[in-house]
Amino acid sequence: MGIGVDYGLHVANRIVEFREAGLSHFKSTSKAMLTTGKATLLCALTDTIGFSALFISPIAPMRTVGLTMIVGVICSFILTVSMTPAIMKLTNYPRHHPKSWTGIARVSSQQWRVILLVVLLVTGYSLARLSVMDQDIRGDESAPEDIASIRKLAEYSEKFEAGQTGILLVAGPPDRPKPAAKDLGVLDVMNWTTVELNNLTINNRNTDDTINVSAFSIVDFFKSAHISIEVGQGGDEEPFFVFDGSFWEFLHHEFFDSQACQIETGLFYTCEELRQDLIDVFYDSFTGEMRAMLLTDDYTKALIYVSMPYINIDDTALLVERTDSIAYYYNTLLFDAELSQLTGGPPVTIAINQGIQDTQYKTIALSLVLVLVTMVLIFRSFRFGFITFLPILIVVLWYPATVHTGGTNLNIFTAMVGTIIIGIGIDNSIQITERVREEGTRPEGIMKAVQYTGQSVVEATFTTMGGVLSGVIISFYRTQFIGLRNFFALIITLVLFSLLLAVFALPSFYQALHHYGDKFGSRRLKVKR
Known part of the structure; x- marks a missing residue:
């Protein structure tokens, strides 16, 4: 549900933006589909490829989750592209432009050194907590409390x-x-x-x-x-x-x-x-x-x-x-x-724990590689593909610190969080990068990308977080969902990180690339219109 609403918000907001520029609904829809629609297609592709990494898991429920997520992404994209313009025509969907986004765009563009320093420090702290990823599985955490x-x-x-x-x-x-x-x-x-x-x-x-x-x-x-x-x-x-x-x-x-x-x-x-x-x-x-x-x-x-x-x-x-x-x-x-x-309960528990730990590392690594390759091929640029990939890579690197700070234990649910967050979180970076490609990689273009697309990214992310939050709320009233509480909480936290990195860190990467490109006289990025 969260991903489907994300796709719809990005497309709808871009149609409104073209409509406000004086274009008809038909032309606004056409241009939105050729720009943001293309970015949304890339989001769907990377989401699908990222979730497919769960197929290598030896644990059947994890493979089932991967298949379900892929089917959901495909259905969400098809329904978004086919129904959003029609619904907007019927409802005359408006869009508000808070003035604060001008300030946010200015901060992400002008304070890029500070932002990158903070990102570096947090990443270092998280890497120092990498050992928490080897913790043992806790079956009791997944069990209902009132049985x-x-x-x-x-x-x-x-x-x-x-x-x-x-x-x-x-x-x-x-x-x-x-x-x-x-x-x-x-x-x-x-x-x-x-x-x-x-x-x-x-x-x-x-x-x-x-x-x-x-x-x-x-x-x-x-x-x-x-x-x-x-x-x-x-x-x-x-x-x-x-x-x-x-x-x-x-x-x-x-x-x-x-x-x-x-x-x-x-x-x-x-x-x-x-x-x-x-x-x-x-x-x-x-x-x-x-x-x-x-x-x-x-x-x-x-x-x-x-x-x-x-x-x-x-x-x-x-x-x-x-x-x-x-x-x-x-x-x-x-x-x-x-x-x-020895056979029986203890050896089987150890084997399952080891399988989940191994799957966690393998699926995350495979998902990252597949997403990076996909973006490089579709953008037809290693620079754009790699820079867009950096925020979600950093989110994954922040995963150990999140687990450590939250006191979360490994279970079959939380072991899938890394792969799922790659599929969900990469969408924010793709939307920002696609707008940067349109506006240009100079500071003015980067600020404009944050000012307009950043708002859609925030709206889409908070709808995703709101949808996932329902699982956390239910877990407090239905003990059957107690094992999913940390799973949902981790996704919410990491989705928020992906939002912050897409809005602040990703523009900072482009600003740094432009700054040092000018300073050292290296070849600048050429953007295809």
Whole structure:
């Protein structure tokens, strides 16, 4: 909606300007379409090409946003060109010319050194905050605030130090005849891995609190089962073997290697077979649901569940890395079991976060390159194309400072802001440059471009900001939109920056080019009428 109104305002104001010069509505419309209409077409092209950079994203919602924006831009341009002149004819659309624009044009032309110095200082400050672009994704920021399950999840994470669950898959060596879950060697590896994971702790880099990892597997059920055994010859004689402890301890008891065990089992039944049968009987006591949660039906694979609280991505990544190191250690040095790397919630979250960060950089870079190439080709001038490109490049460079100052966290919405603002913000610079090309690059022409086109740029920008502001307002009343609040706020802020840079910095660039061109005797810019 904002872009569509922008296009309409630029065309309508230019038609009024020609009408005030004494031309008929038909001639005013024709001249407006050949001048501002051409600039609006360039805006639509650069917007479309800029938004197309989102197609390289591996995240489907971001590609959908890119396609939606492109369709919206095309429809807005077609409807603007076809309907604006007719609506103006019906409504006799007027235009007011505030005298303040003469002063603004004079400031942007005469104080260009101060303006460029301020731009340089702010850009340097923002580049010093570039590290904020590597911050972690915050899913909780995107979640509605009044959902009971979300609040309970946060409470659960705090009290039980859990909430993110990962899984290690354990299998037996291919040369073992026993299924993995019935092989005591495999179970031993699972036990050692689980014990080490339960001792894994780090300090939260934000709060310095201790973060603990918890893990459990089928072995924990072996340990929780208590048994008492007495083996003797009956009667009043003392039993020669007594055991009271967990089933896991009994499986590792020296009784199975003793002569007493061999005597009791006889010649046709070994102690190892006895131990294996005990494991089978123990598994038979499990319910089907319990076995399905921890084992495959054929007992060839088992799972180790690893839980950690909801914490920042950097600490989560560290815990995942250390968990994988433990699994790799037992997988490499011991040949009794094969362990996978950690999968599940934490690794997936890290992968999504990394994908969003990578996409953010790639889409912004690709969008900038495509927009620059498009403007150079259409203007048929590298100078005009590059100077027009500079304000939006500076807006992108100011993005880190905006994120840092606003305390905004990275999420799937804010990761698209850079590309979207390139598509929206470049329009202001294109309109100013096209008017400079008409009026000439001397100070008088630059002032006239700001005085007349600058007003349209401000009107168009504030309509865009007003449209986006509706999203911010709704987010305060509808928690379903809480995750979009920072997204809308960032767009409003950066659109405002693009306006200021188009009205003040862009004319300053042209003034500097003219000044130093005269001073050093370089070839001046020749403008095609």
